[in-house]
Amino acid sequence: MNFVSIQLNKENKTALYVQLYDGLRELILAGKLSYGFLLPPVRKLAGFLGVNPGTVVSAYKLLEQNGYIFSRAGSGSYVAEIPDLPTEEEQAALPDPEVELIPSPPTDLTTGCIDFATVMPPPDLLPIDDFKEVLIEVLDRDKGNAFSYQDSQGFLPLREAISVYLKEQGIRAQAGNVQIISGAQQGIDIVAKTLLNFGDYVFTENPTYPGAIAAFRSRGAKIVEITMQDDGIDIPDLEAKIRSFRPKLIYVMANIQNPTGFSYSLVKRNRLLGLARRYNAIVLEDDYISELDVSNNPLAPLKALDRDNRVIYLKSFSKIFMPGLRLAFLLMPPELVTKVLTSKHHSDISTSGLTQRAFDLYLRKGIWQKHIAAVRRIYLERYQTTLAAMEAFLPPKVVCHRPHGGLTCWLALPEGISAQKVVQEAQAQGLLLTPGTAFFPRHAPDRFIRLSFAVTCSEAIVQGIRKLGKLLNSANTLR
Template structure:
């Protein structure tokens, strides 16, 4: 059963609940005997008073759709089909809850999907999307490469490739990894349809129901969801300004013996933090000690705006315990949908077998374009340009927060990556801020999806790469105005000229 409350509509909340449940019963989604959630539990999950749910259930009972049964609570009643169809004939749609698998039920209906839809509107300033700026992409270089491939009638670029990717690109990936301090052979690499596919493949081939998977808290929520859908038990390890708390991790490793550790050590999503070098070494040593594999998600490793990025975990691993994932989507174009993996040969074989079932191989044309882009030196020239532009955008957002933020908002200044991570002032809920910000046509991602423990409503993630530079200051001003309005409504004092701004250092 799925029920949502739209706060912005004039329809009373109890009528929204009634209509949605009624529709699901009449469509056959909720079958006879289905047990509805207790009134108090549903009220808590929707953020409404229990009386609201009571009134909705009362109206459903009045129509004979639900009833109370001793020992079972409130259940959907059986009913004559002809009465419900009201002369419209036999129901044409399938009974959807019988069609979809238990696996599909593991995918949460998340507010982020709605935010991304809103973010696609031209009149909205988006800090929600985690994608590269379309303004910084090397469109002319890539267009030239594609034209050359097609002009020379290179039919191989449009044919199938090996599932792992064609060999010259895998060799080029080895060259990229050498610059990241990782020595590998071409048969230890594999091309992916984005690094997120690597996470999904890892979940499919490594996790059995009941296995424990360790993630940072907060963490990249699609990864957490991928692990959960395979039946994993998720255990979060807190992070601080030096990355994952490996001291806490060791206690968990000793007690639970997890199957996997998933981490984003470099310019973490969503927090932007970096795992310090000593903790990286300790993490790899713990993997050896407890014989647990590490999935290193390094989507942002090239996007360092000050100094040098710290060594990848893979560069510290000499025994095959780190499975390394990265992508071209964050530095070139998101639409390329091309990433790569570096791992032990045995892991590559298993990943390739699973990928072959999913999509046979990644886009041939994208592989050829990226291979030529690397070989020509275009990628090496492109990365510094992207870093210069994103550094300016990061500083613009940071300075705008310093100008407009209410008292007690806390935020950081990451050395690289895509995101600024903010902790809201007491009295502000990210869930409520979404609506207020949307009224001002600015969107962000609330913190709660990034936490596996149900926390995070006092955090938000701001992306500074996607919005045009001219819109960043304006968008932050609108967002901060929305915060101040919520504070006013909660009888909190607005920021004054003598009050101190609190960036995370």
Template sequence: MHIEIQRKAEISLSKQIYQCIIDHIRSGLLQEGEQLPSVRELSKQLGVSLVTVVKAYNKLEKENFVESIQGRGTFVTTEMQGKVDTEQDMLSFNWQLSVQDYLPRSQFSQFHYVPEKIHLSSSMIDPGLLPNRYLEREINQMISENPKLLSQYGPIQGDEQLRFAMYEYLKGLEVPTKPENILVTSGSQQGIDLVARTFVGPGDVVVMEAPTYPGAIDVFRGRGATILTVPVDNDGMRVDILQNLCDKYKPKVIYTIPTFHNPTGAVMTLKRRKQILNIAQSIQSIIIEDDPYSEIYFDKKPPVSIKSLDEYGHVIYLKGLSKTLAPGCRIGILAASGSIFKRLLAAKSNIDLGSPLLTQKVIVPFIKSRKMKDHTKKLRTALKVRRDLVLSILSENAPSEISWIIPKGGLNLWITLPSWIDSNHLLVKVKKQELTFLPGSACYAVEHENHHLRLSYSYMNEQLLHRGITILCEILQSEISLKKEHNHPPYF
């Protein structure tokens, strides 16, 4: 079990240990029944006092994440992890616990492929809304006409036709770049990883929004970065707090999702976009602008990208096509300039020597044609209907103690619960009704806030959405009524 201690952080060492172990449990890296290192072992491994480790373990035990058994040790007991191995299997593989890993957390491993019937935990689009038949025909035709595609490596930078097509597509989004400054990636997640591998090392300061996209937290934590967080309000990242942090710590990277922020749905104002760019320029920082679905707006177009305002190459722009076009193709692009781009290209060559050529070729005709615009327009209409359905059901059935942010685009709805309800424990209850969501704690890099949850309304059809949101409201009503009756919260 890898625990990264940041001695210069403002959070105490015992709390860092406590949070890291919780991250391992919620990521499935520590399963129910697994034994934690002894207090003495962990103290020696981390170079901290016995008292520090004891304090962390006591807090974990008090909150029922672990159980200490006299003479045997401390074991994971949280009900949030299912038993995936038999007792005999656990004994057979116990030797593996001695192999050191360097994974601080992997939150999405628990929510991408789940057995629940009503899947509201991942930002994915209903396959029925995607151009699957068209892409199927393109694949068959392409292989038929050019079977050598299957035996060819593509260029490391990405297929030239696709880069030109994406250059034109981005021009329509008012994102200025050039084909030679575009790098094709295996989804936006690889784009984040490329930047982290290239520019972030142990102790480097990375500023992120709080809350933010869990996959980005996982990547930067894995690089040993010191993560500082800035709250998000209805207008995006709080620039006043960002300025104070930048004055004090001079971060190397600022990661932001300015348009239909994941998970809150907030849209950063144009004024704040300009302010963040000015801050980055003044301290020579890199901005990662993650733009997964700015095309999916419901009312009016969002402000222009931060990349469009950038004159000196501070912004690395990421655009994924997995969300809106073809998840199975795993195609995204990274746009940057200058030596930053050259170094990212070198990193890409070290990782995989280039993304699969066939999937790049398949989507080129679609992106270049009118079909892409028509498809995006239909997506906006269909997802707005689903968003409105969810908002309507919540308005009619949710307890008055529950609040939410109305998203103006994107795929997600951010819900805030009473502070005494832990969404991780709530998840255990709703799973019994074949329903799942993303607990808000997965979206926080530093201080865990447990009384939020993210619902993705984009994957389920309207019938299942109606059922799922109704079930959630009923469970919340029950828990709040129970609390009022007994005058104490059911979750601690």
């Protein structure tokens, strides 16, 4: 076993988990643990090295953050591919979609950690019994048709039910302009396939969702970042760059942006649409989580203002409902319907008909609406607890934006304090957080932290933020 080469010294001033991180990192960089290698389970390695499991968990987390390994729920941690051994600095600048896309399982129970990293609702919030009922109803009603090939655009009754739902949100929609897809990530991939060719420019907010960056890069597109401010995209920055680059596509999240939680003001929504129109760009609006907007007068999605058919509206039904269901839709300008359909078709023919039929019934019966209302109540409480705890326990120099809702907060640390070091130190103390660096396509500033309350109950939120406050108050060591 390779791991005999790792020497841990409990007398050493360097924390044990950092020593273990260094040892494993060296083995990976030297190619002794090659990519795809399954690392030993936490308890096994802990037993072998004579340390407690928390030390191994922290070392693995740090390796994952820095891109040396990646973990998969239910499977374990694997050595990642290390392309051309980038420097630490370059490494920090690489977006790591894994951080966002493959959530860690909630760890409260197993390791005693407080999880502020995971952004998915825990399994016990998912509405199993209701969904089982509609599944059975669909199978009894549709028989073999539930398993035949579907219309590639999507099951028509579901597209109609979605149009009705959208009208309730202030968006005019027709079933003929709705494309059913297998989750939001596929929506981004399909829009990229439809609109972007090798060398085309695409604009994103900065920071943004790493999965979008990955999909655009996979098309060979060039990404130009536009600074994100707390009332939306930086309009002068957008205007200057759109004139030079003439992007085909602008990818935005106008309501409760991921990762910042910022929402666009009405003025900025209209300015964005005006610029897109003048420079003939398509806007892809990813409605990440507007169901959890708990502000008094939430603004409708950008799509509601889209008078000249320039916005593709992307919405996942499964993200906070049933992430593993893989169901989302695109509402498109009519002239893109056929092209997007073709891209969907060449990607995977169609989305599971059974899922579509069951969700159709779920929506028509109003069970979805009831479920969302219940989830909102739970998260409203956690949201309020989080904001109050941040106000009470975090040093005043830490800037905490108050999002309009959602599942996360975005913290800006004072100048000179490294967010990555804070995250590492917090992990050593049993707090899991996500460093902001993962969300910047490049030149990532090391001063942001995303704190998620998706899987953490109010009691643990208070306890965790108090701990974080203490850590930040003694943050001179983290400079």
